[in-house]
Structure formats: structure tokens, C-alpha cells
Amino acid sequence: MLETRGFRILRAFGLTFLSAVVLLPLYVIFVTSVKPLSDVRGLFTWWPSDFTIQPYVDIWTTVPLADYFVNSVIVVVTATAFSVVLAIMAAYALSRFEFRGARTFSLVVLSTQMFPGILFLLPLFLIFTQIQRSIGLQLNGSYLGLILTYMTFSLPFAIWMLAGFFASIPKALEEAAMIDGLGRIGALIKVVLPVARPGIIAVAVYSFITAWGEVLFASVMTNAETRTLAIGLRSYASQTDVYWNQLMAASVVVSLPVLIGFILVQKHLVAGLSAGSVK
Template identity: 60%
Template sequence: MPDRPAVRRRPTAPPKSFLWTRRICLTVLVAFTTLPLYVMITSSIKPLVDVESSFRWIPSRVTLSPYVDMWSTVPLAHYFANSAIVASSATAISVVIAVFAAYAVSRYRFPGRQLFRITVLSTQMFPGILFLLPLFLIFVNIGNATGIELSTTRLGLIITYLTFTLPFSVWLLVGYLDSIPRELDEAAAVDGSGPLSTLLRIVVPAARPGIITVAVYCFMTAWGEVLFASVMTDDTSRTLAVGLRDYASENDVYWNQIMAASLVVSIPVVVGFLLLQRYLVAGLTAGSVK
């Protein structure tokens, strides 16, 4: 007798109580995350008198003067330049080193390879505050011995950010490169391509989502970091996050300008995330399904 075709069972729909519970939870979560942003936006377009008076959900008067006055009240342009230099430099260096290190770990077998992968991953177990004092003392000793100031300069801050962005970048790229077929490397080797040429012409284009994910992570980490930047910078190398924090702690604060500056500071990260989000999803989920 011929085999009977298998009967496909339709998946049972979840109960309505579950759907309504999920909707309510998602609504509360969205409100919890968007209400602070709404307050920030509305406060940035209010006169200072309205901000300091009783709170209103809808502004009675709208003004754009905080977006103009904030550039003279706070040296925002100087802080912006410092943050851009530090974040861009830390991102570029992390990506370049991570690409070469991840390619070596993913494609070559050498003694201590697994130990290296475990060590790189284990560095993420410790909070960054544990490295603050040792790094500061190391930079001070280097400055005393060589005359190269690192404890309060942008160069020292860039090196500091590399200590906790680079291990995660290497670990993430190793997982992504493992998902790229090795047959591509072998085909390039048959055509006479060397390891460096294979990496730059074959592997790097194929690993573009993973590299973009690493770049966005490094930039976001360096752009909004406060703890290390508050200790390892001075007036000439102060970044945006530290500058705004210091201004908000003063006695005479224009809160509408603080809100406007906070929105302007977040624009580069938000725009970059929106433009590159499809690469982020591909880079973070690579290697999860074999």
C-alpha cells in the first residue's frame, strides 16, 4: 500500500490573554524608553523660565535659541572635535588590528590558539573600573620616563579605549570569519594569491557586515564613555560626555541648552546606527547557525 502523505498540523494560535499581555508589556516598555526622549526634546525648545517652572507635557512657547546659545555657553565645538578624534582613531585602530588578529586565529593553527581565544573573551568578564588606576599609573610612569604625556591627552585616551574595545572586536570577528568558507581562501591560493592579498581582496569584502558591526561598537563605546575620560583628560582634551557632565554639575545651568546639546551629541550615533543597522544584524547573528 502506498504511504499516506504526512498531515501537516497547523500551529496552534496563542491564547488571547497572552497576546494582550504581550501588547501591554510592549506598550509599557515603549513608553518607558520614549518618555525621557520626549521630555528632552520638549525641554530643548522651551525658554529657560518654562523649564525651571512647573512641568508641562506640551510647551506653551517654542524657541530654538537653546540650539544657538549652547555653542557659546559651553565650548561644545572643542569637545565635539575631541570626541570625534578620539572615537574615530580608536575605531580605526581597533578594526585594523582586529581584522588581522581574527584572520590569523580563524585560519591558522598554532600553539596557544585556544588559550588566546579564551583569554580574549575572559577580558570581558571584568568591569572597566578595575583597569582605571593601573592604566593611569602606567601612563604617568611612561610620561616620567620618556616625556610623552599620556595620562591627560587624547593619545592616552585612545590607547585606553583600545584595551576594552579590541578584545571584543577580535572575538566577534573570529566568529564571523569562521562562518566564511575556507574554500574561498583555497581558490585564491590556487590562483596565486598570497595570505595578505587573500585577506584584503577576498575575506575583508565577505566579512563587511562583521567589520561594520565592530566599527559601530567601537565608535559608540568611545563616543559616550565617561569614566576613563573624566580621569584621563584635562581642559584641552575633554570629550563631549565629560564636558556636558561637568557643566550640568555647576551652579548656574541652562537646562534647555543642556537638553539641546545632549540631542546634538547623540545625532552621530543615532544616524550611524540607522544607516548601518542591517549590517549590524548580519554581523551579530553570523555563526549562530551552521
């Protein structure tokens, strides 16, 4: 059915309104980040009367933002890398081999997405505490503890998505590679993984974004030495004052890695999500 002129106008108005709702907070963040603190404390203006980039300079000295940045990179990159590797192995086994309990395992993996993350906070904390008492391995307040925590949340989705992506790749490709002399592992590395690159990139981006902005578990399972960016942003608010312009500037800086990464892999991300969902 052909679209009427009124419908097109209504759709354009609706999309414009939704875009404004999304972009307006981002605009306020940017404008606040280039204002002196005295302007921020006054009546809000849509453009700074005194444009300055000083807040972007001060954010590195007001709080140890560089240390928080390094902590986040260590934790997030490590958790993402291990999640992708383990998800590839588990998803490939589910999509290529038939074994007892495969369906049950898939349902259990998918069912973990039904529960809110806060439900696992206390159990994980108690498990880490018991591990420390039993074998002396420090997990609470360490990089390793936070890495394992993030992996528990990114792995189920990664396995479920990659299993569907691998299942959409014809087995004949691997069989032809193995006839030519490659083993199962060689066929996986040289044939399947290159074809599955969009799905792998989509999983990596999801895992990275989920861990990069996580606040709840990072606030409980980190200390002053392992604090991540999402928690470090709260340091711009003291008991007596809040450096709003620096807080907004730091928020812009923290968002840049995710924004740049998304732009670079956008094509592969869309392809990977589409393929996994269709299968």
C-alpha cells in the same frame, strides 16, 4: 501551539509599556530642549508654552561645544579605526591558523569582558604616569592616552566576534583565490574582507558607540584642551545655576551622530551580530 487572543493582547500591552518606558525619557529631553529656561525652572509641562530653538543656538557659545566635538571625533574615530584593523588581523590568525597558545589567547581575550572598566582605571593611570617618567611620553591628558584606553576595551570584544565571523567563512574561498594567483594577504583583502563586511561594520559600530559616550576614563585622562563631549556636557552646570534646556539640547546634538550612523548601517549591524553569535 497557536497563540490565543488573550496572549496576543497581553503581548501587545507589554511591548507598548516597554516602548513607553524607553521613549518617555527621550521625549522629556526633547521637550525640555525647546523650552525657555524660565519654563524649565517651573512646573513640568508636557509641551512648551513658548516653543523656541534658542537653546540649540546658545549651546555653542555657553561652552566650547564645537571644541569638545572635534576632540571626540579625533579620539573616537582613531580608536575605532585602529581597533578594527588590529581585530581583523588577530581574528583572522585565530580562525585560520593553528598555533600553540591560540586557545589560551582566546580565553584570555574573552575573560577581559568579565571585569568592570573601573577596575582598570587606577592601573592604567599609573602605567601612563610611569611611561611619562621613563621616556617622557605624555599620555595622561592627551589624545593618545585616551585612544589607547578605548582600544583596550573595544579590542577584546572585536577580536572575539570577528574570529567567529571569519571561522564561518569557508576556507575554500581563499584556497580558490590563491590558486588563481592571489597570495594570503590578497585573498584576505579581496575575498574574505568583502564577505565579512557585516561583521566588520558591527565591530566598528560597537567600538564607536562605546567610546563616544564614555565618561569615566575621559573624566580622568583628559584636560581642558582634550576634553570630550561626554565630559563637556557637565559644563552646562555651574556652581550657581544649571542651564537645563541647553543641557538637553546639547544631549540631542551629541546623540545625532550615533543615531544617524546606526540607521545607515542597521542592516549590516544586525547581520554581523547574528552571524558572529551563531558561530
